[in-house]
Amino acid sequence: MSYEKLPLEPLFQKIDELKPQFIERLERAVAIPSVSGDETLRPQVVKMGEFLITELTALGFTDIQRKELGTQPPPVADANLQLPPVILGRFGTSPEKKTVLVYGHYDVQPAAKEDGWATEPFTLVHDQAKDILYGRGSTDDKGPVLGWLNVIQAHNELGWELPVNLVVCFEGMEESGSLGLDELIEREAKEYFAKVDQVTISDNYWLGTSKPVLTYGLRGCNYYQIIVNGPGADLHSGVFGGTIAEPMTDLIKVMSTLVNSDGLIQIEGIKEMIAPLTDKENALYDEIDFSVDEFNAAAGSETCLHTTKQDLLKHRWRFPSLSLHGIEGAFSGTGAKTVIPAKVIGKFSIRTVPNIESAKLDQLVFQHVEAEFAKLKSPNTLKVELIHDGNYWVSNPFNDSFTAASKATQDVWGIVPDFTREGGSIPITLSFEQKLGVDVLLLPMGRGDDGAHSINEKLDVPNYINGCKTLGGYLHYYAKA
Ligand SMILES: C[C@H](N)C(=O)N[C@@H](Cc1c[nH]cn1)C(=O)O
Numbered sequence: 001m002s003y004e005k006l007p008l009e010p011l012f013q014k015i016d017e018l019k020p021q022f023i024e025r026l027e028r029a030v031a032i033p034s035v036s037g038d039e040t041l042r043p044q045v046v047k048m049g050e051f052l053i054t055e056l057t058a059l060g061f062t063d064i065q066r067k068e069l070g071t072q073p074p075p076v077a078d079a080n081l082q083l084p085p086v087i088l089g090r091f092g093t094s095p096e097k098k099t100v101l102v103y104g105h106y107d108v109q110p111a112a113k114e115d116g117w118a119t120e121p122f123t124l125v126h127d128q129a130k131d132i133l134y135g136r137g138s139t140d141d142k143g144p145v146l147g148w149l150n151v152i153q154a155h156n157e158l159g160w161e162l163p164v165n166l167v168v169c170f171e172g173m174e175e176s177g178s179l180g181l182d183e184l185i186e187r188e189a190k191e192y193f194a195k196v197d198q199v200t201i202s203d204n205y206w207l208g209t210s211k212p213v214l215t216y217g218l219r220g221c222n223y224y225q226i227i228v229n230g231p232g233a234d235l236h237s238g239v240f241g242g243t244i245a246e247p248m249t250d251l252i253k254v255m256s257t258l259v260n261s262d263g264l265i266q267i268e269g270i271k272e273m274i275a276p277l278t279d280k281e282n283a284l285y286d287e288i289d290f291s292v293d294e295f296n297a298a299a300g301s302e303t304c305l306h307t308t309k310q311d312l313l314k315h316r317w318r319f320p321s322l323s324l325h326g327i328e329g330a331f332s333g334t335g336a337k338t339v340i341p342a343k344v345i346g347k348f349s350i351r352t353v354p355n356i357e358s359a360k361l362d363q364l365v366f367q368h369v370e371a372e373f374a375k376l377k378s379p380n381t382l383k384v385e386l387i388h389d390g391n392y393w394v395s396n397p398f399n400d401s402f403t404a405a406s407k408a409t410q411d412v413w414g415i416v417p418d419f420t421r422e423g424g425s426i427p428i429t430l431s432f433e434q435k436l437g438v439d440v441l442l443l444p445m446g447r448g449d450d451g452a453h454s455i456n457e458k459l460d461v462p463n464y465i466n467g468c469k470t471l472g473g474y475l476h477y478y479a480k481a
C-alpha cells in the first residue's frame, strides 16, 4: 500500500532522545508487584493505580478519575476485598478532533524468583549486551501502558499538539477476569466515554520475533475451579493412608478426564458449538508469516502437538483449548512431605472461540465434572464453579484505524504488518466494541517470545522505543483518516 507519509521524524527523534527516561519510568512501574490474582498483594495493585495517577497528572492529563468498583465478588477468601480502581483521564477535549480511548491494564501475573527467573522479577533489569529489559509486566502490560504516556511526554517536550483527544482507561484486574469493568463501561458509555470514536489496545504480542502485526481477534477465557473436601484436617499418610478417601486422588481423576494428551477437550457438546471453518478463512492461514521453529524456540522445547503452521495457528486462534493450571492446597514444596491434603482446589480454564456460548459452556463443564465425580462413588464432596469469564472477539480489520496503524508501522519498522488473531484473551474488548458502538484495534508492542505470564518476561528495548513511535505515529495517521 502506498500512502502519503506524515512528517513525524521530529517525534521519532524525540522518542529516541527520551529513551533513558522511558526505561526509568518502566523500572519504577515494574518495581510495584501489582499482582491482581494474589489477594495479599491488593495494596500493591492499588499503589500501581496511584503511580499512574501521579504520572498522568505530571503530564497534564485532566479530569483524572479514580473509579472504585466495590468489593470483589465470590469466589474470594476475603469477602470485603476491594477491587482495584479503574483510572480514567483525558488529554485534550477539542470538539474538532477525533477521540481515541486507549485501554490497558496495570496488574500483572504472579512471579517469584524460585519459579526459575534468572533475575528478580520485580526489578527491571536492562541486559545491555542484548538490549532487553527483563521484569514482570515489562511486556504485559506495563511497557505498552507507559508507551501511551511516553508519547504524550514526547509531544509535550516538542511543543506539539496531540492530533487527537486521548481518553485513557487503565484497569487493575485484567489478569483476573476484569471484574467490575463491564459495569463501569456500561455506566460511562454516555458519560466519560461519550465522545469516543475508537478504542485502541496495546496488550498483546507479535506472532513471531521480527515482523510487526495488527490484531483483529482474541479468544475468550472461562476459568473454573473444582473444590474437593475430605477429612477435617491434613493427615499423616502413614496413619491414615489406605483407610480414607483422599481428596487429591478424586481431584486428579476428575481433572484427567477434561482433556487428552493430544490437547483435545473431552467434554461433550463443546466442539458442536465451534463456528465452521469456511474455505475462504482456511486459505488465510497460508498467507501468515509464521515459523514453527521460532514457535518452538519461544516455548523452549520441541513439544508442539502440530507440525504445520496452518494447524498450529488454528489451534492457537481458531479452536478452543483447555489448560490445567494447578492445585491449591496440594503439597508443592521441595522434600518429601508425607501428608494427605484435606481440601484441594483444582484450577483450569477453557479458551473460547466463536460461537461458544459462555453460559452453555459452564453448564457442559459442570455436568461433565459432576458426572465424572459421581462415577468415583467417593464419600468426599465436590463443588465446581466459574471464577471468571471473558468473551472472545473477532472484528473486521478493514477500517481507518487499522489503516492508520499499518502506515505508522511501515514508517517505524519499514515493513507492512501482518493481520493476525491472538490465542490469549482481553476480556473487555467485546464490551468496548458493543457498549460504545466503536471499532477496536489491537496494536501490540512486544514480540512473540516475550514470555508473558512465564519466567523471564521481557521487552526488547527496540520494541519499547519503536513501539512508542508506532503508537504516536498511529494517532497522527488516525487523526488524518
Ligand atoms: C493477552 C493479554 N495480555 C493477557 O495476558 N490476557 C490474559 C487475560 C486473562 C483471562 N483470564 C485470566 N487472565 C490471558 O489471556 O490469560
Ligand SMILES: [Zn+2]
Binding pocket: 105, 140, 141, 174, 203, 204
Ligand atoms: Zn495483558
Ligand SMILES: [Zn+2]
Binding pocket: 109, 140, 175, 452, 453
Ligand atoms: Zn497477561
